[in-house]
Every structure is written in C-alpha cells, then in structure tokens.
Amino acid sequence: MLQMERFYAERVGDMKGSDIRDAFKLTEAADVISFAGGFPAVDAFPVSLIETVMDDLFRCDYTGLQYGPTEGLEELRRQVAVMMDAENIPSDVDNILITNGSQQALDLIAKIFLDPKDYVLVEQPGYIGGLNAIGNYQGQMVGIPLDDDGLRIDILANKLKEMSNKGRHPKFLYTVPNFQNPTGVTLSLERRRGLLELAREYDFLILEDNPYGRISFGQEPLPHLKTLDTEGRVIYLGSFSKILIPGARVGWAVGLPGVIRQLSIAKQGTDLCSSSLGMKLVLDCIMSGELDGHIDSLKVLYRRRRDIMLESLGRYMPAEVRWTHPEGGFFVWLRLPSYIDSRALLPFALEEEKVAYVGGKGFHVDGSGHNTIRLAYSQAPESDIAEGIRRLAKVLRRQIESAI
Numbered sequence: 001m002l003q004m005e006r007f008y009a010e011r012v013g014d015m016k017g018s019d020i021r022d023a024f025k026l027t028e029a030a031d032v033i034s035f036a037g038g039f040p041a042v043d044a045f046p047v048s049l050i051e052t053v054m055d056d057l058f059r060c061d062y063t064g065l066q067y068g069p070t071e072g073l074e075e076l077r078r079q080v081a082v083m084m085d086a087e088n089i090p091s092d093v094d095n096i097l098i099t100n101g102s103q104q105a106l107d108l109i110a111k112i113f114l115d116p117k118d119y120v121l122v123e124q125p126g127y128i129g130g131l132n133a134i135g136n137y138q139g140q141m142v143g144i145p146l147d148d149d150g151l152r153i154d155i156l157a158n159k160l161k162e163m164s165n166k167g168r169h170p171k172f173l174y175t176v177p178n179f180q181n182p183t184g185v186t187l188s189l190e191r192r193r194g195l196l197e198l199a200r201e202y203d204f205l206i207l208e209d210n211p212y213g214r215i216s217f218g219q220e221p222l223p224h225l226k227t228l229d230t231e232g233r234v235i236y237l238g239s240f241s242k243i244l245i246p247g248a249r250v251g252w253a254v255g256l257p258g259v260i261r262q263l264s265i266a267k268q269g270t271d272l273c274s275s276s277l278g279m280k281l282v283l284d285c286i287m288s289g290e291l292d293g294h295i296d297s298l299k300v301l302y303r304r305r306r307d308i309m310l311e312s313l314g315r316y317m318p319a320e321v322r323w324t325h326p327e328g329g330f331f332v333w334l335r336l337p338s339y340i341d342s343r344a345l346l347p348f349a350l351e352e353e354k355v356a357y358v359g360g361k362g363f364h365v366d367g368s369g370h371n372t373i374r375l376a377y378s379q380a381p382e383s384d385i386a387e388g389i390r391r392l393a394k395v396l397r398r399q400i401e402s403a404i
C-alpha cells in the first residue's frame with residue numbers, strides 16, 4: 001500500500017480529532033447512559049412543524065432544489081437580520097452570511113484571518129470544534145482560564161501585557177459567552193465591557209460564538225458583545241442547530257459588509273453555497289411564526305433536565321467533586337481531585353457502570369484538565385439522568401477511596 005503520509009501538507013500535523021467525536025463510538029451501546037454528546041434532545045425536534053413545512057417546500061417554487069447564492073438565500077438573510085435586530089444587533093442583509101452550521105463560520109474565519117503561527121486567544125477550557133478550526137490553520141492558541149463568571153479578564157489583561165512586551169499580537173479572541181461549551185458558564189456584563197476595552201487597547205478582533213444564547217433558563221439575557229461593540233470589532237456567530245434542528249446545517253455570521261464579502265469568497269471555494277434544502281426549510285420554519293414558541297418549549301425541557309442533573313449531583317457526588325451551575329444551554333462541568341484522570345477512567349465507567357461522559361482534557365490547549373469532565377444533560381432521557389449520575393458518583397467515589 002502507498003504511504004500517503006508523505007504527501008500530506010505540513011498543517012495536517014496540527015489537525016486533531018475531537019475527543020467528543022471519538023467518545024460517540026464508545027457510547028452507542030444501548031445499555032449505556034450517555035452524558036457525552038452535546039446533541040439536542042430528539043424529543044425536542046419540532047417534527048410536526050417540519051412535516052408541514054416539508055409538505056409545502058416545493059409547492060411555490062424550486063428554491064430548495066437549486067443552487068443558492070454563496071451568501072445564503074436573500075430572504076433567509078433578511079429574516080436573520082430581523083432576528084439580530086430584535087436582539088439589539090442592528091443588521092442589514094449585507095451584514096449576514098449564511099453558513100453550513102456555525103462550525104463552517106469558525107473554519108472560514110480561521111481561513112481568512114490566520115497565517116501559520118498567528119496568535120489566537122481562546123477560552124480554557126474551550127469548545128473543541130472552535131479550537132480544531134483554529135488549529136487546522138496553524139493558529140497558535142493561548143488559553144485563558146474561566147471561572148463562574150466566564151473568561152478571567154484580569155488574567156487576560158496580564159497575558160496581553162506579557163505578549164505585547166514580547167512583540168506578540170493576537171489576531172482575535174474566540175469566546176462562547178453564553179452557557180459556554182464545555183462549562184455552562186456565562187460571561188458577566190462587567191467582563192463583557194472589560195473584554196471590549198482590552199480588544200480596543202490591544203487591537204484584536206473578537207469572535208463571539210453564541211449557539212446556546214436563546215436557551216436561557218430565566219435570567220434576563222445579557223447584551224451581546226456585538227451589541228456593545230461600536231467599531232465592528234466583533235464577529236458574531238449564530239446557529240439554528242440547537243433552537244430548531246442541527247440536520248438542516250444552517251448557521252450564520254454577522255459582521256461588517258467587507259468581512260462578510262471576504263468570508264463569502266472563501267466559502268465559494270469550500271461548498272459554493274450552503275444546502276438550499278436546509279436553508280429553505282429553516283426559512284419556512286421562521287415564516288411559520290412558530291419558532292419563538294418552539295424555543296420557549298425547549299427552555300422548559302432543558303431546564304428540567306438541568307434541574308434533575310444538578311439535584312442528582314448534589315445527592316450522589318462525593319464532597320471532593322465540584323461542578324458549575326449553568327443558567328442555560330446543555331452542559332455541566334465537573335472538577336475532580338487532581339489525582340483522578342477522567343480520560344483514563346472512562347473505559348472503566350463504560351464497562352463497569354455503563355455511564356459515559358467526555359474527559360475534559362481535550363478542551364484545554366495547554367494539555368491540562370486531566371481531572372475535569374463535561375456532562376451534557378441535553379440528550380439523556382429525563383428518567384435516566386439521576387441513575388446516570390448515581391453510577392458516575394459510584395465510579396468517582398471508588399477512585400477517591402482507593403487514593404486515600
């Protein structure tokens with residue numbers, strides 16, 4: 001067989017598979033309770049709305065069957081601009097690019113902004129798909145830690161000073177400010193303002209990735225970074241994956257018209273256009289007027305799952321384990337005693353207790369985080385959550401007791 005590796009580009013060496021994707025393979029067994037994949041709940045898909053929309057999809061025209069414009073269907077861009085206006089991000093069609101999920105926007109942004117070895121500031125822990133997109137274009141990632149109020153702006157300020165003294169200037173900072181993947185934490189208002197000030201002072205862009213923002217469990221939404229941005233320094237990403245269906249693969253980017261044009265040129269070489277079927281489906285769901293009501297029902301469903309998970313963690317977990325208290329989104333983040341390696345423990349948790357999670361190490365760009373775990377409450381059936389947490393607690397208790 002031909003040795004293909006010698007033909008690969010140098011950048012392939014920086015490409016990493018996702019721990020989460022690898023975990024899926026292990027967690028497919030029917031008797032495993034899985035908190036691994038951060039998928040939306042299948043019982044939350046608006047099947048009857050989608051059926052109705054599908055029935056009508058080709059009745060008026062064949063838009064969904066034809067190639068579409070690279071920037072996305074004009075009417076969908078207009079509707080997204082209206083949604084953005086309603087969230088205090090004043091937008092026009094020219095500010096919107098429809099992408100093949102927000103994951104594609106992450107890729108395109110890395111593609112147009114990063115030269116090999118450019119510095120990028122990232123959250124640590126951060127969303128693996130975002131880190132991988134940056135890594136694929138050989139960005140050098142500098143991880144900034146988080147606490148319960150999101151990104152530690154004080155540490156960021158020190159890091160920027162240190163980098164500037166060495167002549168190192170980051171191109172952009174990548175953040176998931178609301179109900180972050182993987183920790184579930186939200187960036188406070190004060191820190192949002194502080195982050196924008198630092199971005200101005202040190203002249204870097206901000207990539208604001210917000211797929212979970214609308215799945216909020218009650219608190220008033222905080223202003224988007226893009227809303228607080230007066231210069232066009234923030235590029236905002238949204239997605240229909242968590243609020244409608246991920247199978248349509250429709251996300252969007254909001255930015256200055258020049259950036260949207262450049263992203264669109266990069267997208268031409270990637271896929272010509274997003275799936276017209278997916279875009280038309282999403283557009284018709286918006287036009288049905290049922291999307292807001294659907295999102296309200298999602299909040300109720302995910303809030304109930306979050307409540308059961310937090311309550312079960314409180315009931316079963318040993319005192320040495322700490323976790324976050326998300327106010328929205330899909331995830332809870334666990335910190336274990338430092339002598340536990342969550343990744344090494346996973347095969348045992350799967351085999352002995354039939355419970356799955358994602359080890360936190362892969363969310364860290366500096367190789368730390370061996371004693372952390374991401375749990376998704378989004379997909380597990382409600383009736384399984386307490387039992388799954390009881391099993392996980394049993395696994396952890398055994399490790400703690402054997403270390404004492």
Ligand SMILES: Cc1ncc(COP(=O)(O)O)c(C=O)c1O
Nearest residue numbers: 101102103127176181239241251
């Ligand atoms: C923070 C974050 N950004 C982006 C994505 C990509 O989502 P999609 O491409 O389905 O819009 C995800 C998916 O889980 C995510 O968690």
